[in-house]
Amino acid sequence: AIRMTQSPSSLSASTGDRVTITCRASQGISSYLAWYQQKPGKAPKLLIYAASTLQSGVPSRFSGSGSGTDFTLTISCLQSEDFATYYCQQYYSYSFTFGPGTKVDIK
Amino acid sequence: QVQLVESGGGVVQPGGSLRLSCAASGFTFSSYGMHWVRQAPGKGLEWVAFIRYDGSNKYYADSVKGRFTISRDNSKNTLYLQMNSLRAEDTAVYYCAKVSSGELPRDAFDIWGQGTMVTVSS
Numbered sequence: 001a002i003r004m005t006q007s008p009s010s011l012s013a014s015t016g017d018r019v020t021i022t023c024r025a026s027q028g029i030s031s032y033l034a035w036y037q038q039k040p041g042k043a044p045k046l047l048i049y050a051a052s053t054l055q056s057g058v059p060s061r062f063s064g065s066g067s068g069t070d071f072t073l074t075i076s077c078l079q080s081e082d083f084a085t086y087y088c089q090q091y092y093s094y095s096f097t098f099g100p101g102t103k104v105d106i107k
Numbered sequence: 108q109v110q111l112v113e114s115g116g117g118v119v120q121p122g123g124s125l126r127l128s129c130a131a132s133g134f135t136f137s138s139y140g141m142h143w144v145r146q147a148p149g150k151g152l153e154w155v156a157f158i159r160y161d162g163s164n165k166y167y168a169d170s171v172k173g174r175f176t177i178s179r180d181n182s183k184n185t186l187y188l189q190m191n192s193l194r195a196e197d198t199a200v201y202y203c204a205k206v207s208s209g210e211l212p213r214d215a216f217d218i219w220g221q222g223t224m225v226t227v228s229s
Contacts, residue, residue, distance in 0.1 A: 094157065
């Protein structure tokens with residue numbers, strides 16, 4: 001099965017900061033990668049699919065890049081509502097693996 | 108609006124069974140593949156199972172293969188997860204989720220339900 005890793009596992013940031021989260025796949029997955037945001041007690045929310053395509057309704061401060069095995073999620077100007085946990089997910093193989101998550105909290 | 112609502116969670120003893128349901132509304136349910144995803148308390152997301160829009164293909168995580176069965180009733184706009192031989196490690200919130208593009212399984216999960224809690228404990 002394809003393994004997904006994320007770094008860092010957590011980070012502290014301030015409103016207005018630029019934040020970058022990295023996701024790596026154990027084998028090439030082309031651009032079959034999604035990013036989700038999850039807040040405590042809530043369901044995950046799709047932010048980005050196909051590695052770099054913004055889901056409808058998601059603010060443009062979120063962006064994604066990468067292909068193959070290495071991917072990044074960038075939040076250009078962190079807002080208070082962005083403090084959450086972020087997961088990457090591959091859907092190249094039918095194991096649909098998620099990364100372990102990156103928790104973004106307030107510095 | 109597009110909505111998924113899970114039900115059927117609860118407390119069950121190890122070795123027991125439970126059936127979860129996911130009621131869909133606001134979209135043509137019969138045109139979309141569907142997933143179950145779970146999240147153990149304080150842990151990350153784990154994909155559980157997928158079913159094609161017409162029920163013709165099903166895929167399972169190794170951790171549940173042979174114990175869980177995903178199914179759907181397109182006439183009732185409802186997705187199911189039959190869980191047998193439950194173990195303590197199956198304790199989690201279970202979410203149903205819709206495939207973004209429809210027929211193709213290789214796509215992101217664009218709509219999620221609110222989740223239903225399953226606790227396996229004696």
